[in-house]
Amino acid sequence: MPAAATPSLVGEEYEVTVGPVAHGGHCIARTDEGRVLFVRHTLPGERVIASVTEGDADSRFLRADAVEVLEASKDRVEAPCPFSGPGQCGGCDWQHAAPGAQRRLKGAVVAEQLQRLAGLTPEQAGWDGTVEPAPGDKVAKGEVPAWRTRVQYAIDEEGRAGLRKHRSHDVQPIDRCLIAAPGVSELGVEKRSWPGMESVEAIAATGSGDRQVILTPRPGERLPIVELDKPVSVERVHERDGSVHRVHGRPFVRERAIDRTWRVGDGGFWQVHPKAADLLVETVMTGLMPKKGDMALDLYCGVGLFSAALAERVGEKGAVLGIESGKRAVEDARHNLRDLERVRIEHGKVDRVLPRTGITEADLVVLDPPRSGAGRETVKSIAALSPRRVAYVACDPAALARDLAYFAEVGYEPRWTRVFDLFPMTQHVECVAVLRPVAKGA
Numbered sequence: 148m149p150a151a152a153t154p155s156l157v158g159e160e161y162e163v164t165v166g167p168v169a170h171g172g173h174c175i176a177r178t179d180e181g182r183v184l185f186v187r188h189t190l191p192g193e194r195v196i197a198s199v200t201e202g203d204a205d206s207r208f209l210r211a212d213a214v215e216v217l218e219a220s221k222d223r224v225e226a227p228c229p230f231s232g233p234g235q236c237g238g239c240d241w242q243h244a245a246p247g248a249q250r251r252l253k254g255a256v257v258a259e260q261l262q263r264l265a266g267l268t269p270e271q272a273g274w275d276g277t278v279e280p281a282p283g284d285k286v287a288k289g290e291v292p293a294w295r296t297r298v299q300y301a302i303d304e305e306g307r308a309g310l311r312k313h314r315s316h317d318v319q320p321i322d323r324c325l326i327a328a329p330g331v332s333e334l335g336v337e338k339r340s341w342p343g344m345e346s347v348e349a350i351a352a353t354g355s356g357d358r359q360v361i362l363t364p365r366p367g368e369r370l371p372i373v374e375l376d377k378p379v380s381v382e383r384v385h386e387r388d389g390s391v392h393r394v395h396g397r398p399f400v401r402e403r404a405i406d407r408t409w410r411v412g413d414g415g416f417w418q419v420h421p422k423a424a425d426l427l428v429e430t431v432m433t434g435l436m437p438k439k440g441d442m443a444l445d446l447y448c449g450v451g452l453f454s455a456a457l458a459e460r461v462g463e464k465g466a467v468l469g470i471e472s473g474k475r476a477v478e479d480a481r482h483n484l485r486d487l488e489r490v491r492i493e494h495g496k497v498d499r500v501l502p503r504t505g506i507t508e509a510d511l512v513v514l515d516p517p518r519s520g521a522g523r524e525t526v527k528s529i530a531a532l533s534p535r536r537v538a539y540v541a542c543d544p545a546a547l548a549r550d551l552a553y554f555a556e557v558g559y560e561p562r563w564t565r566v567f568d569l570f571p572m573t574q575h576v577e578c579v580a581v582l583r584p585v586a587k588g589a
């Protein structure tokens with residue numbers, strides 16, 4: 148006889164006192180029977196009714212939403228966005244927290260990850276424990292920075308644009324997104340119907356005025372002719388099979404950062420916050436202190452942002468090698484850096500390309516991996532080149548902390564770390580850790 152299915156607890160309600168924040172945009176609570184709950188839409192110290200959204204009687208932990216707040220935290224504010232709240236848009240995690248509290252929550256998560264996965268206190272990581280707002284962001288209560296220069300709208304069965312609900316394919320239709328940059332909102336994607344489409348990505352480039360709309364149709368659907376509220380200088384359509392059909396305009400947007408223009412083609416990575424690229428380059432260069440004649444590596448180099456900054460500093464006697472796995476990004480990087488003779492960009496995955504570059508020593512390394520981080524083998528390959536400084540740019544503090552533990556194994560320690568709130572209202576942060584070899588005899 149097949150074993151009886153464990154009964155689901157979805158919809159069960161528990162009255163709980165909420166404990167600390169955890170990685171993932173939720174807080175931890177325990178039911179009277181000792182079940183662990185990951186509760187969204189709440190804040191540490193609150194007394195809430197938590198309604199289970201995922202899990203059954205055998206689950207190690209349950210996911211839940213705070214559906215009623217019995218005792219509110221002093222950090223709680225009315226969510227500025229009408230689409231935020233239990234069962235609604237999954238895009239933002241901390242709409243209900245005052246801006247300063249959002250940064251404290253993010254700081255607590257970074258501290259917890261560093262301690263748990265790398266065994267580092269903030270002091271040992273060279274971090275003052277603060278999460279710094281991006282320059283120019285509104286940080287007062289009730290103000291929402293409109294920072295998102297790239298928004299991927301999901302389209303529901305009725306052709307309405309919205310954003311996905313938390314951990315779901317369901318779409319929350321919206322009529323505006325408060326964190327979308329003005330250039331994205333002005334396109335009016337939410338105001339028109341998109342029958343037959345699965346997603347619509349809207350991009351408003353920084354500094355050039357370029358805009359791009361990328362459409363992904365549902366299987367078997369035809370591509371529409373699109374008219375948007377604002378002229379779109381670039382407009383492209385993804386076919387389902389992965390090929391790309393050009394409708395009109397350029398197949399890329401031009402971004403501006405570090406006084407250069409960057410071609411970023413279809414699907415290529417570019418930081419979403421308009422201030423991020425300049426801020427991260429400045430932070431990384433301050434940490435690495437490149438010198439004329441240095442040999443520098445830019446791992447996971449995207450369209451070449453850090454490579455350019457390094458090349459300008461290491462001069463004619465130095466050299467920069469970038470490694471990037473995206474074919475289109477490599478083409479863009481080579482195009483973007485064509486004036487910098489001492490830069491070479493290799494196409495391929497870092498873990499495969501790095502051990503085969505023929506380079507046996509490097510003075511400086513910057514690595515900016517995707518959310519999964521770099522991993523032990525790549526960290527070993529970096530250490531084998533004996534760089535005097537390594538700058539690690541991380542969009543996931545868990546991956547950073549895990550990789551810092553690997554760096555410790557091969558004799559590198561953080562000299563300092565900074566943490567930036569480049570994703571206000573969401574749980575995400577960007578960290579930069581600068582590492583150096585552990586002093587001999589230490």
Ligand SMILES: C[S@@+](CC[C@H](N)C(=O)[O-])C[C@H]1O[C@@H](n2cnc3c(N)ncnc32)[C@H](O)[C@@H]1O
Pocket residue numbers: 416417418447448449450451452453470471472473476495496497498515516517
């Ligand atoms: C966070 S982005 C950083 C890009 C660039 N440093 C910047 O700031 O614009 C990570 C980049 O790594 C690339 N990537 C992902 N996995 C990779 C791998 N295993 N090897 C090389 N590049 C990879 C992605 O295509 C993406 O361009």
